[in-house]
């Protein structure tokens with residue numbers, strides 16, 4: 001018999017079908033018994049009547065426990081009162097595996113307990129909703145760039161040097177070649193790609209030995225990084241806002257049901273339309289001062305500062321021209337004010353903070369070389385990167401979007417740990 005999936009049962013009303021899944025729940029009222037089955041695509045109520053079925057099949061009900069695996073054969077019926085609108089009138093059941101004492105019950109569990117059994121927690125409906133929205137976001141990211149002629153360029157994970165500061169590097173021994181570091185960002189390779197192919201995006205896992213235990217930090221996260229030859233800071237900001245609008249619209253158009261499961265208020269999401277407000281770092285500092293924060297020019301914004309700034313606006317806000325001292329070595333300085341870099345961050349609304357960081361890149365050989373030295377980075381490891389300024393250097397710009405921060409914001413989550421199947425944080429490496 002063909003294997004049918006629950007999400008497509010509406011097409012088979014009146015037919016006898018076979019579904020394969022797990023027991024989500026069961027209940028009984030005398031001569032009628034209900035088994036709620038999930039198969040990963042949905043949930044269906046399967047019903048059996050004592051008089052309409054053999055004793056052998058009817059009593060299998062007693063053996064079934066939560067998360068036992070089974071194959072159910074039955075006729076599809078439209079039933080408005082059933083969850084999902086359809087139910088299955090059981091004619092046969094095959095038990096595949098009986099789950100003994102499944103640890104997650106319908107009662108409330110603590111977050112540490114659930115995190116320890118993340119491999120099972122992923123079966124619950126809330127996690128399903130988050131993972132489907134994550135998938136939608138990733139699909140939208142690929143669609144956006146693919147439809148605009150960007151080439152997907154995969155950057156290496158083992159790298160010889162730092163890209164985003166030396167304090168968050170994961171280090172490992174690399175045969176006879178000394179130390180290797182897990183990539184913090186594929187950007188430098190993306191720049192080589194942009195000068196080879198014009199416009200590219202790097203999309204992969206990145207690593208930061210973040211010592212911070214916040215609701216925004218993972219040690220392993222996914223980043224997508226477009227890089228475009230000939231783009232300046234302004235083009236970069238336009239690309240970022242068009243991109244974010246595309247992602248949010250794609251989730252709103254395709255994942256309403258999941259947003260409902262998460263009880264997400266979508267009011268703010270519906271406002272994510274370009275153009276986004278743009279404020280310079282200087283203007284952002286004024287906003288903080290007006291809100292009673294004793295902020296000193298030259299510092300980087302903390303989580304609370306970002307929340308105060310973004311609370312002034314009803315959609316994501318772009319902050320540009322940060323002090324070059326707090327930003328990465330590769331960022332080009334503003335020719336009109338060398339104290340600031342041609343950098344930009346996008347801050348998400350509702351206190352979700354920075355989701356995008358990017359800049360126009362330093363394209364002058366001599367200036368870049370002195371920046372590498374000022375940052376005490378090993379020049380030998382950057383010779384190939386300097387080649388990009390030796391041979392046909394052009395203005396170029398790009399940015400990085402953190403997938404998990406984006407999922408957290410769009411889903412309206414309290415903590416980033418639920419945005420990725422198996423989160424890696426300073427205090428968590430398992431399961």
Ligand code: 4AD
Nearest residue numbers: 185187217218221225355356357358398399400402
């Ligand atoms: O601002 P970041 O550090 O920028 C870069 O890495 C650039 N090389 C990107 C580029 O221009 N190509 O990181 C970019 C984004 C942040 O805005 C944030 O969304 C995410 O990556 N991010 C993290 N997400 C989760 N956990 C962490 N520890 C993160 N660190 C950065």
Ligand code: MG
Nearest residue numbers: 345354356357
């Ligand atoms: Mg940043």
